[in-house]
Amino acid sequence: MASAASIKAPFDREVQFASKKRAVILSAASAFRRRGYHNTSMTDIGKALGLTKAALYYYVRNKEEILFESHLMAYDSMDEVLKAGRADDQTGLDYLEAIFRQFVDLLTQSGVSLLTDVDSLSGEWQADVLKRRTEIEKRVVSLVQQGQEDGSIRAGDARLHVFFFMGALNWLNAWFDTEGRLTGGDIADHFALQLRDGISA
Amino acid sequence: MASAASIKAPFDREVQFASKKRAVILSAASAFRRRGYHNTSMTDIGKALGLTKAALYYYVRNKEEILFESHLMAYDSMDEVLKAGRADDQTGLDYLEAIFRQFVDLLTQSGVSLLTDVDSLSGEWQADVLKRRTEIEKRVVSLVQQGQEDGSIRAGDARLHVFFFMGALNWLNAWFDTEGRLTGGDIADHFALQLRDGISA
DNA sequence: ATTAAATTTGACTTTAAAGTAGAATTTTCT
DNA sequence: AGAAAATTCTACTTTAAAGTCAAATTTAAT
Incomplete structure (x- = not known):
């Protein structure tokens, strides 16, 4: 189990995954706020993070x-x-x-x-x-x-x-x-x- | 030229057209307000007026x-x-x-x-x-x-x-x-x- | 009743974006 | 270094909804 406060956090896979997933959501949310949900494509969301659309699906279901x-x-x-x-x-x-x-x-x-x-x-x-x-x-x-x-x-x-x-x-x-x-x-x-x-x- | 106040208005083609177009827009606007623009399809808009999607394109470009x-x-x-x-x-x-x-x-x-x-x-x-x-x-x-x-x-x-x-x-x-x-x-x-x-x- | 214009339709094409699969790459661990 | 797991990519399929079109229907005037 990964504790957020742990010094090992940066090497903890679960922590990595969670923080990346969080970044995806925060970045997308900001785009949604500015341009709206339907005017923001998965490709856009990926691009904002230097990722390809497909990579996002590693972090979220849809x-x-x-x-x-x-x-x-x-x-x-x-x-x-x-x-x-x-x-x-x-x-x-x-x-x-x-x-x-x-x-x-x-x-x-x-x-x-x-x-x-x-x-x-x-x-x-x-x-x-x-x-x-x-x-x-x-x-x-x-x-x-x-x-x-x-x-x-x-x-x-x-x-x-x-x-x-x-x-x-x-x-x-x-x-x-x-x-x-x-x-x-x-x-x-x-x-x-x-x-x-x-x-x- | 059709005057809105004219008694002939109901028989005036331009008036008819304009008031139908207006109905399309008002009905759609109400749907947009309730469900959002992208969650309202042209088919939905037509249905609300007893029309088919294609008929809408007689009144609006897109x-x-x-x-x-x-x-x-x-x-x-x-x-x-x-x-x-x-x-x-x-x-x-x-x-x-x-x-x-x-x-x-x-x-x-x-x-x-x-x-x-x-x-x-x-x-x-x-x-x-x-x-x-x-x-x-x-x-x-x-x-x-x-x-x-x-x-x-x-x-x-x-x-x-x-x-x-x-x-x-x-x-x-x-x-x-x-x-x-x-x-x-x-x-x-x-x-x-x-x-x-x-x-x- | 016939005709011409206006209106509407069913059946289609197009398009944009979501979502997927499998291969390729990178990272971590031993 | 080599293997396994995690991460990301390229290239593809699917899907939903927009948009088109030629034909059918309705309406209004002669």
Whole structure:
């Protein structure tokens, strides 16, 4: 069994394989974000890594698996963010803001892509991804509700509150990397304020 | 020349042709919104109208033209909204809110779809669509700036203000028709408030 | 009723991209 | 060095969907 922290990791076959597979998925995800799933061919994905299309099939079963894993990676990152607990002195609104900032950071700085091509996934895989997304949405909705209970967030349909600012997050993918003069931090600051003012009590 | 208001319109061949072509595009746009451009085949589009795939080619040159026209229709509607002038007693913020409400109405009630598949358009067509979108964005940004000048909207990068709430608009497409219990009006009300609070001075 | 134009179709070709097979190469281990 | 395993390649097949075309049908006017 290979431990990620092991000094031997670079010589461990499983670790090698996993990290290459990960590279395939990350690179593809970035292309999907920029040009869309269907406008990115397996040949393109290979080329970006200096590989031939056929070589990719050593790491993944098919193209759909890449899309699937791209989605999972994004949701894993978001779950990770959501894991961090809330400090006792934080209001619900403060906490929500902190989470949202980290979401923005993920998208602008960590190369994580929130993809919209769920419909290109079939059956089971699509269901899995939608489940993950719904799960995260529910947790964010519940954060909003906590804020409403402690009086830091104004009343109103919590789900609509969430859809509004999650839209900003998704839309980020469409324009961000084409806008050179704004840093991820700038955007996080701005968006956090707009989120806060938009729903504070 | 066929006038749309003419009593003879139903017997006018050009009018017939135009309205059928329009139906093709609207129906396709709705499918694109729900399942995505590449997950909707010409056969699907035909079937939805009780036609065979080949019949569609009587109305459009190719599939891409449908996507192109879908985009244009959406932007035409938005331009229409933007045409309405501002009343003298309206603050910049009030005016922006009114515009935004109408955008929401378009998407929830008028069957207009704001598509994201710009990358599936090639060359000239893609450029045209992006130009239209940029144009609209600019006008909205300028509304925000007017609000900042009259003191109704707080300071800050006007483009970021706009990207935030335009994201909400785009994201609407992804979830709206799957949510039966909310009317377009509900959403417009809620979103208008969240927009307003998010950027008011 | 006939005719001409408009509309639609069934049956086809084309195309782009996914996916596969087996050979070739590189890496790791002894 | 030699063998075995891992990795990648070239060349191919398959597939799904776009797009075409000549013929059939429908519609509207004389």
